[in-house]
Amino acid sequence: MEAHLAERIKRTPDGIEAESILRACVHCGFCNATCPTYQLTGDELDGPRGRIYQIKRVLEGEAPGASTQLHLDRCLTCRNCETTCPSGVRYGRLLDIGRAAVTERVTRPAMQRWQRNFLRFALTRQGLFNSAVRIGRALHRLVPPTLRGKLPSARAAGAWPRATHARKVLLLNGCVQPALMPSIDAATARVLDACDIEAVVAPNSGCCGAIDFHLDAHAAAQARARHNIDAWLPLLDGGVEAIVINASGCSAMVKDYAHLLRDDSTYADKAQRIAAATRDLAEFLPPLLGALGLRKPATLPETLRRVVFHPPCTLQHAQKVTGAVENMLAAFGAELVPFAESHLCCGSAGTYSILQPEFSQRLRERKLENLQRGRPAMILSANIGCLAHLEAAAAVPVRHWVEWLDSVLALTDTRAQ
Ligand code: SF4
Ligand code: SF4
Structure with missing residues (x-):
């Protein structure tokens, strides 16, 4: 796809990356066939090819409006289109650049801004979220139906293993998971223990940054990445063999730290090291179970x-x-x-x-x-x-x-x- 980006973005790292992504797209439309939102509406503007066109026009200098923002907001960032695309178009990265460009130029209605800021505030503070979940469960009937559906029923986490092992991995101290389903981290620690691996948690780490990033607060996501890198690197230096993450949304985000901080001269190398040491539990555990013959x-x-x-x-x-x-x-x-x-x-x-x-x-x-x-x-x-x-x-x-x-x-x- 031919693209002639506007002067103000053309020579920036985002502009250079966007142009190379746009050039890879041959507008065949194969991606529309597997796009969930295109399947819901049948509207080209709600499919990946249409979104690529809309982003291209914005990057070429056309003023975006609320309609462009709506069609980009409706994208789930599921990246199904990337799996389908025969030309290797990195749609997800282009969407990040496009959304940032639209956010700069289209002011959202006050209600949307409030809602997004509230979500970023409430979901990323573990203590606050924990209390909110406890109150929500206790006063279940009083919680508005839209939020009630977000509260899974409480189930016991079970005991965290006490044994120590020479092999250690770092578990993410995520934001919403410990409050909503603490049983997942405890089960992970027990299964790792059965493989003679100890799960450790860095006390000062926090949310991986995915919530901020996907709500277009890229600088806030970068700050969270730096904070986590500072909390995790000493443990890697101390012999922890990997950062093992049991929420695939978070493992995908942490693997992206290298890209997120690529222009930060202080953190770029550290971020690469963190990304290289990160494994989703689905990558780390199954080969180990086979080898150990549980x-x-x-x-x-x-x-x-x-x-x-x-x-x-x-x-x-x-x-x-x-x-x-x-x-x-x-x-x-x-x-x-x-x-x-x-x-x-x-x-x-x-x-x-x-x-x-x-x-x-x-x-x-x-x-x-x-x-x-x-x-x-x-x-x-x-x-x-x-x-x-x-x-x-x-x-x-x-x-x-x-x-x-x-x-x-x-x-x-x-x-x-
Ligand atoms: S993103 Fe890929 S599949 Fe979709 S139109 Fe472009 S080249 Fe075709
Ligand atoms: S990321 Fe998912 S929802 Fe968005 S355009 Fe691609 S397939 Fe469609």
Whole structure:
């Protein structure tokens, strides 16, 4: 695609990157076929090719309006289009540049600005969010229905292992997960312990920055990345072998730190080191389990046997990690229920479910219909956002796959051997 970027952006790092991405696009439209929002509206402007055109025009100097902003806001950043594109167009990166350019020139209505600032404030402060979740659960009936659906029911985390091991990995001290589903981190620590690996948490670390970044607050996301890098590097220097993240939205973000801080002379090298040491749990754990030969139970109870795995977009499209969890589940005795449209987003997409509730709910209905058609006993996934979003409307329990594995290993007494 020919592009003639406006003088003010042409020679900037973003301009140079955007131009090379735009040139790779041959406007074939294959990407529209797998775009969830295009499937909902059938409007070219709500598909990747149409969004690429809209971003191109803005970068070439055309004044954007509220309509451009709306069509870019409606994008889930699921990056399904990147997986489909035969020309390797890095749509997600172009969208980041395009959204920033539109945000600079289009003032959002006051209500939208308030809502976005509130989400950035409330979701990224662990103490505050923790208290809000506790109050919300206690006063469940008084919580407005839109927010009530975001509050998964509380379940016990179980004990954190006490053993120490020579092998150590760093777990992310995420923002919403410890309050919404503390069982995920505890299950991760127990399964790692069964593999003779100790999970440590850096006390001064915090939110990975994804919430700020996807709400167009790029400088705030960079500040969070620097803060985490300062908290994590001493642990890596001290012998922690990897940063292992059990929420695929966060692992995708931390792997992006190198790009996020590429122009920061103080942090660029450090960010590269952090990104290189980061693994989603779905990458780190399954090979280890095979190598250690952890015992699997002869049979699984009905409640654990027949499961369906929803691979989050941040795992399958952003990180291109596919098949690892499914193979591991089968190796431990699960009967995996096949389902249609496994490539499509469930509609969670970070804060999208709050900011674009209609599209989000339609995508969830479609996803749950597909996931539940084969009558699984349980839905499994790999990201806190997807888990909470699906659980609010699912007819069967929804769990992180590591919680499932923790339950299965408990049946075999593996940890006592
Ligand atoms: S992004 Fe890729 S698939 Fe979509 S129109 Fe461009 S070249 Fe075709
Ligand atoms: S990121 Fe997802 S929603 Fe956005 S254009 Fe690509 S496929 Fe469509």
